[in-house]
Amino acid sequence: MGAIFQSLGRTIAAGVVVLVVLLIILVAAGGKVALGEHGWWLFAMRWLHVTAGVMWIGLLWYFNFVQTPSMPKIPDDQKPAISKVIAPTALFWFRWAAMATIILGLLLALMNNYLVQALTLQKPFTSIGLGAWLGTIMWFNVWFIIWPNQKKVLGIVQAAPDEKAAAGKRAGMASRINTMLSIPMLYFMVAQSHGGVGF
Numbered sequence: 796m797g798a799i800f801q802s803l804g805r806t807i808a809a810g811v812v813v814l815v816v817l818l819i820i821l822v823a824a825g826g827k828v829a830l831g832e833h834g835w836w837l838f839a840m841r842w843l844h845v846t847a848g849v850m851w852i853g854l855l856w857y858f859n860f861v862q863t864p865s866m867p868k869i870p871d872d873q874k875p876a877i878s879k880v881i882a883p884t885a886l887f888w889f890r891w892a893a894m895a896t897i898i899l900g901l902l903l904a905l906m907n908n909y910l911v912q913a914l915t916l917q918k919p920f921t922s923i924g925l926g927a928w929l930g931t932i933m934w935f936n937v938w939f940i941i942w943p944n945q946k947k948v949l950g951i952v953q954a955a956p957d958e959k960a961a962a963g964k965r966a967g968m969a970s971r972i973n974t975m976l977s978i979p980m981l982y983f984m985v986a987q988s989h990g991g992v993g994f
Contacts, residue, residue: 844899851892926983
């Protein structure tokens with residue numbers, strides 16, 4: 796059992812196995828899993844979209860609630876462990892989770908036949924549309940402000956010390972903006988499926 800949890804890949808595979816076993820148990824108990832039907836594909840796409848979003852927003856909140864406030868408390872000789880090992884890996888998953896979330900969300904809206912209505916904020920898709928636009932702004936910040944500036948901060952791209960400091964401030968500001976936007980974005984994404992709390 797311990798070998799499963801010593802590898803992230805095996806841990807993820809075990810999670811999928813647990814899911815499949817639980818689905819089999821539910822079906823055996825009289826439940827219904829309509830594999831291959833349009834409704835099942837919609838559900839699967841929503842599940843993938845939410846899973847990617849959890850990773851994206853989880854890492855955004857990790858950076859803002861944990862890593863950034865903790866950096867001044869870390870001794871200078873230990874900071875390279877963060878900037879050379881942890882931050883690049885976290886930023887890799889952060890930006891690709893953002894990309895997966897936005898692509899899966901657009902595909903989900905397309906599969907549900909409300910992509911245009913949501914993006915043009917038409918009723919009854921105003922809430923999901925607002926959430927989508929907020930998520931799009933956040934995605935843009937990740938790929939076109941945070942990541943290019945973080946590459947300078949982390950030394951992936953060469954930059955003078957004053958340029959690194961300015962890049963750090965730009966990336967930090969965009970990250971804080973995304974943290975702020977994540978609150979209404981999550982509200983409007985959830986509000987769509989709960990009548991009476993959105994538009």
